[in-house]
Amino acid sequence: MPTLSIRKLANALIPDATPSAWVPGVARTAVERLRNGPRGLWVGGRIDLSHDGVSFTPNRLNQAFHVALEVVRIPFADIRSARREFGWVTGIVVIEHKGGEFRFRCYGASRVAACISEHLNEP
Numbered sequence: 343m344p345t346l347s348i349r350k351l352a353n354a355l356i357p358d359a360t361p362s363a364w365v366p367g368v369a370r371t372a373v374e375r376l377r378n379g380p381r382g383l384w385v386g387g388r389i390d391l392s393h394d395g396v397s398f399t400p401n402r403l404n405q406a407f408h409v410a411l412e413v414v415r416i417p418f419a420d421i422r423s424a425r426r427e428f429g430w431v432t433g434i435v436v437i438e439h440k441g442g443e444f445r446f447r448c449y450g451a452s453r454v455a456a457c458i459s460e461h462l463n464e465p
Contacts, residue, residue, distance in 0.1 A: 345393075346391060346392055346393050346457065346461055347391070348390070348391040348392075348454060349389070349390050349391075350388065350389050350449070350450065350454065351387075351389075351448065352386075352387065352388065352389040352398065352446045352447060352448035353384040353385060353386050353387070353432075353446060353447045354384070354389070354398045354414065354444070354445065354446040354447075355384055355385075355444075355445040356382050356385045356400075356408075356411065358382065359382055359408050360409045361407060361409070383408075384447070385411065386400070386401050386403070386404050387399050389446055391454065391457065391458065393461075394417065395417040395418045395419075395420070395421065396418075396421070396444070396458070397415045397416070398413065398444075398446060399413050400413075416441075416444060418461065418462070420440040421438070421439045421458065421462060422438045422440070422462075423437075423462070424436065424454075424455045424459050424462070425459075426455040426456075429447050429451070432448055432451060433447065433448070433451025434451060435448065435451045435454050435455045435458075437458065
């Protein structure tokens with residue numbers, strides 16, 4: 343089995359991302375307007391893909407700007423499928439797992455989704 347190791351800057355769609363109280367009202371209002379409907383906010387950070395699974399770590403700016411952002415970890419045993427969807431400038435990777443869906447955008451989304459799918463299909 344070949345080594346699986348991908349690390350990329352990415353934005354993840356976090357459903358419960360909430361601006362912190364110290365963010366000025368005008369900025370908080372703008373963030374609420376940018377909220378992707380009821381689906382959440384795109385949060386900047388880093389995606390790590392390894393044999394253990396997929397994880398998303400928010401960057402320091404977003405950790406300071408939002409209330410209680412957590413690292414997202416999805417073990418490969420929980421992943422059912424991965425696909426790429428269209429996105430302006432960067433593609434979107436959609437991971438379907440036992441708990442629902444996890445979406446993130448990055449450059450090279452097609453390759454990332456293909457690597458996850460290949461790993462899922464390995465014996």
